[in-house]
Amino acid sequence: MTNADRAELRAAADSVLARLVSDSTGTARLREDQWRAIEALVADRRRALVVQRTGWGKSAVYFVATSLLRARGSGPTVIVSPLLALMRNQVEAAARAGIRARTINSSNTEEWETVQAEVAAGEVDVLLVSPERLNNPDFRDQVLPSLAAATGLLVVDEAHCISDWGHDFRPDYRRLRTMLADLPPGVPVLATTATANARVTADVAEQLGTGAGTDALVLRGPLDRESLSLGVLQLPDAAHRLAWLADHLGELPGSGIIYTLTVAAAEEVTAYLRQCGHVVASYTGRTENADRQQAEDDLIANRVKALVATSALGMGFDKPDLGFVVHLGSPSSPIAYYQQVGRAGRGVEHAEVLLLPGREDEAIWKYFASVAFPPEEMVRRTLDVLAAADRPLSLPALEPLVELRRTRLETMLKVLDVDGAVHRVKGGWTATGRPWTYDAERYAWVARQREAEQQAMRDYARSTDCRMEFLRLRLDDEQAAPCGRCDNCAGARFSDKVSAAALDAARGELGRPGTDLEPRKMWPTGLTAVGIGLKGRIPEGEQSFTGRALGRLSDIGWGNRLRPMVDARAADAPVPDDMLGAVVTVLSDWAKGPGGWASGAADAPARPAGVVTVASRARPVLVGSLGSRIADVGRMPLLGSVEYAPEQSDRHFPRTNSAQRVRALHEAFVVPEPLAEAVAQADGPVLLVDDYADSGWTLAVASRLLLRAGAKGVFPLVLAVQS
Template sequence: MDDMELRAEADAILAELVGDPGGRARLREDQWQAVAALVRDRRRALVVQRTGWGKSAVYFVATALLRRRGSGPTVIVSPLLALMRNQVEAAARAGIRARTINSANPEEWDTIHEEVERGETDVLLVSPERLNAVDFREHVLPKLAATTGLLVVDEAHCISDWGHDFRPDYRRLRAMLAELAPGVPVLATTATANARVTADVAEQLGTGAGEALVLRGPLERESLRLGVVRLPDAPRRLAWLAEHLDELPGSGIVYALTVAAAEEATAFLRQRGFRVASYTGRTENADRLQAETDLLENRVKALVATSALGMGFDKPDLGFVVHLGSPSSPIAYYQQVGRAGRGVEHADVLLLPGKEDEAIWRYFAETAFPPEAQVRQTLAALADAGRPLSAPALEALVDLRRTRLETMLKVLDVDGAVKRVKGGWISTGEQWVYDAERYARVARQRAAEQQAMRDYVGTDRCRMEFLRRQLDDDDAVPCGRCDNCAGPWADASVSEQTLTAAVRELDRPGVEIEPRRMWPTGMPALGIDLKGRIPAGEQCATGRALGRLSDIGWGNRLRPLLAENAPDGPVPDDVLRAAVAVLADWARSPGGWAAAGPDTPARPVGVVAVPSSTRPELVGSLAQGIAAVGRLPFLGSLTYTAPGGPHTTRRSNSAQRLRALSGALTVSGELAGALAADPGPVLLVDDCTDSGWTLAVAARLLRRAGSTQVLPLVLAAAG
């Protein structure tokens, strides 16, 4: 078959894929170039093209052509659950049978594996996390590598630790690439890679310039109109959104930097009469599906989302993207705003930066690769164990939080130092070198990206050109549409009425704090006889905090007060009033001690403070102030058994935090006597809760001393 016949067949498949009964759809020349490289030449290709260029059309058309010529199924590795669902539906239109294996459908995995083996599946979409699952890696992956007709690596920038969304699981692809049969084509795609990331991805995927086609196109998005609206505080940003959301075209996405901020914005917009839905890492899968469907069908004005929505949403007529707060990378920002305007002539993109943005950047930056000492400690623990250790078991031996520990283990696995097996992780005994220079370079790059984001907010030059140059687009020129090219187009005004409502919403204090109910795994190995479920008679109750440090309401007010370098001092009057308001709402809530009913707990008999080595005056004045307003006796504080209190690394894991607290707190004789004399519920007051273990240990001691219930009240929850 010559090129003309092959292209005609490819165009016919495209017409089916896009639902064009007239058959007028045609692959563009650059898309055809990629398809021909895969199908005719069986080459490897790296495609770096803007969002909406049509990367999925390339691999679906190539799949259909290859399958007709006897090739095995296409395997698409993608981190995007939402996009997977979109693509399964799109493939069906062209008669392509697609299935997906990811965390949302474990009950279907066995059936899907059987369908692939019987040749009934044309496309298998796999999440990168599956590549490192023991059963999949050992039993399914070798079969896939032997039978795959086309391997597609979607969002390939995730393989690069220079990229803004590095995922260690992606590096497992190198093993699959090595096992592919000769002549199996490979397609790597991304819309968000600068020249450095492109080179890194090409090298790691074995798609170097000498053997692969690299298609890198201009990143102009002619439909997008970019702008920045600077407002002095969070209430004004929320009020602006409520007043101007209806002015934005169609339906769209409002991005927030944290889950708490997304939930706050959703609640306020609903109060103002908008149909919006929250979409975050906390959103249940069924609710995510419903939210995606509602936005696709324009039943909501917007999804208020964190980066959990990120790359994984395909709605060609998305009319706007608004950011409540700046992402830490202009590349990440370009990727997120690229969801808009793919199938419409005009879409609005607005950034509303906040004072809290950089504090949030610093918080997430703490997930960088751990120092060498902690890595060596982990390797030594695995070597000494002589058996597989799970991540929870390792937490008792290494002071790293679960997410950071698991990410580190995945990197070590790819580097060959550890291996994931049934039951956990083992050491391979292979020599491993800590690449300090590489990690330092990545850290410097992150800092440079943050500075670039500051520069984007402050630039008086074209915003689209700025973003394109961050992605090393040599063709970048002024767009003529953004607020710097064409003049400000977004009105920054906010009415007093809406601002008052936003202030009232963000000033409303009070979030629940769930108690710890299970002891961490591995405590007996540390010589601490705590395991399994915490007895009900030793648990604390569900508590309250004024707010979360990650929210845009009370979080913005509490962060300076609780910062590591903040001076100690009496609790501010407005903070004490807010704590009293939370206490009053708690008392009147269902199950509160002021509510009527046979199961209503008794009123607290007193207030107890958690001792603080860093903010004793703040915590003490807070506890005594609550006691005075509530006309309750202040029973005193728990005491530390050693000067300075327990010493733990900031944000340490549960096992290490509990280890430091074990035996560190005690109930004084005076406090024990007060509890014995009047053994009712007590309010337990502290400044901040992070892991929840200080409250859990303190509650256990107080309940053993005679308290019938412990009710935690803190200023801030760290999560």
């Protein structure tokens, strides 16, 4: 292409940009580094890896390149994109530039056939695909080959997800290697991310074929965000952090995001701030898709002051005038933190970024670290089970045979699929029989990297040096320098003081005990394959009533009290007096609430006529004291305990997936004859007391035994529930 041709191409590119940003004056111009990427893709048909800060304009690169390539007869652009929020934003942005964009993801299954037909007819310029689609058997085998053959540009957005060194590794992304291999020669590829250090960049480059040894363009820019003012507030406890938000949220500029580490915390914070008169909405993985979209729209239109969100609102959410990001709890990685705070200040001169770390952060980090790639013996066990099967095995069919939770099992299988050891087909998974090596060194190194990242976040919170420079150095930004804006450079901009009224209200909210404990209603699938004749719906006569827990371990209120008590290393001790008082409050509220025995409802169950405990090997003193003191306060007899069967007294009970748990618990407990007689003769239901409910299967099995022994109903009551 001649210089004149390139000049003409540049003019056309600027014209597309003007439409994309709704610039009616036609004066919008691509930055030089954006043009370099577009030129490499369109003029030279090269591969490019772009690592640039949030707000740099990566989406402008692929939309402008798409328009230019389509005008020259290329096929549609395929964008592999991780989140629905991103997809919705991208479809709207594309339309402004006259680009026809469609999506294929989990929220629009009813449209898939129509979208695929439109792509085949040449009516779609951009197809946004979720990474999970790449490993769906029908899509992978029937759609992907023809799509790869017709693609004019492949875009891998948020490309750090392809690397298990990255903060948001997603094994489905690795299926891209298959699509890359099937692309016709000369089809350009663009990989983009805002959050990748040197190691992640090198790994992504290698996996996408954009590394050294290929004729690829790598654009890596400085990561400073001149609009962001970073700060940390060290507050004594969760109540002070909530009170600070209530007192100071109105002082923060514009509208923004309050990030929490768990769904439970997001819901707690949302409820409290609403009680204090703030207009906020919750946004988590538990939020329905329609409610998510409404929340996004409300934030974009400034109808809410903030979304209280988990990392579900992470990559891809686009609101240029977002005025602040507050973290109630520290993410476990500087890279993840930088990625989330990068949502703010993209189109305004000043945005506030505040971190309010909490003492529960470490426990939450530990939980998420527990879902790392399994040890070799578990992987080999899964491969052996698949190899011995005479048919594909689904995840529910595998669960009774391997000790892995479903999400961890599925992630492991996806990695093994990309490695060639297993294959996903209709009906489940099969073993390929190909040799496979467990890369213990790599997995151990990843674990050490995670620990180093956690330490970096501890250091960030305590640092007296420039905070932006700290983050940029952790992302290997060679141009890192003091920003002059953060609280350490320019002084704190916010007081840590809170009003007595807000603090009292926060303590009341966090100290309010009680959460529902829904009973298990369906047996796990696959139990009959391991000789246990339980399947389908649990009969109503063998189900407990809805129970209660004092609090959730993921709560920022009661969770901080309960986590140390149920920790495996905790000493066994009687229930503390104040905790017993809170349990009594739970019982009182429970009795009077909807469905409670003192509610006055015509169909209300009878008042509990006695207390039964669940035998505990780890905390017998705690459970025993809780049961006996509840019996004393409630003036009910302590009827006895559901005990371990003699031959089960030393058995290991896995806390993995539901099928394995039920398989282990099925014959683990017995109702001693005196207890069976007592519950059968009792005038009403019994209160079943335990310390902790994780999966809920211990309570389900014990309740079933009591009901089969003649109990007139079972009300489970525990101190703590997992989530």
